[in-house]
Amino acid sequence: MPDTFSSDSFRERCDELAAADADLAAIVLRYGYPPMWNRPNTFETLVHFILEQQVSLASALAALNKLRERLGEVTPEGVLLLSDEELKACYCSRQKIAYIRYLAESVTKRETDLQLMPSLPDEGVRTALTALKGIGNWTADVYLIFVLRRTDIFPAGDLAAVNALKEIKHIPKDTSREDILRIAGHWRPHRTVATMLLWHHYLSSRGRK
Numbered sequence: 001m002p003d004t005f006s007s008d009s010f011r012e013r014c015d016e017l018a019a020a021d022a023d024l025a026a027i028v029l030r031y032g033y034p035p036m037w038n039r040p041n042t043f044e045t046l047v048h049f050i051l052e053q054q055v056s057l058a059s060a061l062a063a064l065n066k067l068r069e070r071l072g073e074v075t076p077e078g079v080l081l082l083s084d085e086e087l088k089a090c091y092c093s094r095q096k097i098a099y100i101r102y103l104a105e106s107v108t109k110r111e112t113d114l115q116l117m118p119s120l121p122d123e124g125v126r127t128a129l130t131a132l133k134g135i136g137n138w139t140a141d142v143y144l145i146f147v148l149r150r151t152d153i154f155p156a157g158d159l160a161a162v163n164a165l166k167e168i169k170h171i172p173k174d175t176s177r178e179d180i181l182r183i184a185g186h187w188r189p190h191r192t193v194a195t196m197l198l199w200h201h202y203l204s205s206r207g208r209k
Contacts, residue, residue, distance in 0.1 A: 002121055004149045005193065010036045013151075013193040021187070023168040024194060027201045034200030039146045041114050043107055044074040049139045050099050051092070059091070066090035076104035099134025106132060117143075122150055145192050154184040154191040164198035167205075 005013055011033055018025035027034075039045045047067070051060040064074070067090045071078040079087075079100055087097045106112040112132065117125050125148065126140040141155035155161055162180055166173060169183060187194035203209065 001119070002148070003151045003189070005151050006149065007036055010193065013190050014197065017187060017190055017194055017197065021194075024187075024197050027168065027197050031200055031204040034196045037146055037196065037199075038149065041117065041147050043076050043104070043114065045147060046103060046114070046135075046139075046143070047074055047079070047100055049142055050096055050103070050134055052142075053096070053134075053139065063091035067092075076107040079104040080108065096134070099132075102133040103135075118148055122153065125150075145195065150192060152189045152191045154181070154187070154195055156181055156184075158195075160202045161195050161198045164202040168198070168201060 014024075014028060014033055018028050039048070044064075048060065048064050051063045067074050067079075070082065070086065070090055082090075084094075084097055087100070088094075092100065103112070107114070112128070117128070120128065122144060125144055126137070129135045129140045129143060130137065136157075138155060138157040141153055141157070144150040144153045145155065156177060165171075165180060165183060166175060171179075171183075184191055184194070
């Protein structure tokens with residue numbers, strides 16, 4: 001089975017990283033342990049990830065809450081009953097409407113089975129998700145992190161994680177992707193927990209929850 005982590009092992013993994021990296025240790029010392037963020041393995045969660053692409057978390061949540069108000073439960077069948085105008089009224093852009101509809105159709109046709117994802121290796125999950133229109137590596141990464149709790153994922157396309165890494169390591173803003181990945185590689189096999197520490201730094205240092 002793929003390697004995952006749980007609430008029982010989360011702080012222990014934080015401590016292992018802190019013992020090996022003084023910059024991560026400083027995050028725990030200053031802000032405490034990060035929350036162990038997680039989301040359920042549902043259609044709604046994937047819709048939420050799509051809504052979060054390239055917008056603020058607050059904007060995405062506002063759109064998701066509008067969908068919840070409209071549908072009660074955000075299901076593929078419910079989404080497919082809504083018109084484009086109704087989805088636009090839920091703050092969904094034309095492009096994201098197309099992505100959400102495509103996902104809903106794939107799930108209802110059983111071309112995509114979220115219940116199979118926990119048994120797949122990381123790259124199998126990534127391949128299955130990125131085959132869907134509108135889902136790229138960032139969405140696959142956050143699904144692996146938040147939903148499946150895979151232990152060794154670093155989302156190189158996540159600006160908050162990358163900017164936090166640059167801040168704690170005191171490296172230039174124009175540091176290359178290759179160098180970012182090399183630095184993150186030092187946190188193997190716990191890059192997911194390291195990412196949560198980075199997000200914790202990013203949010204806490206800016207006074208955000």
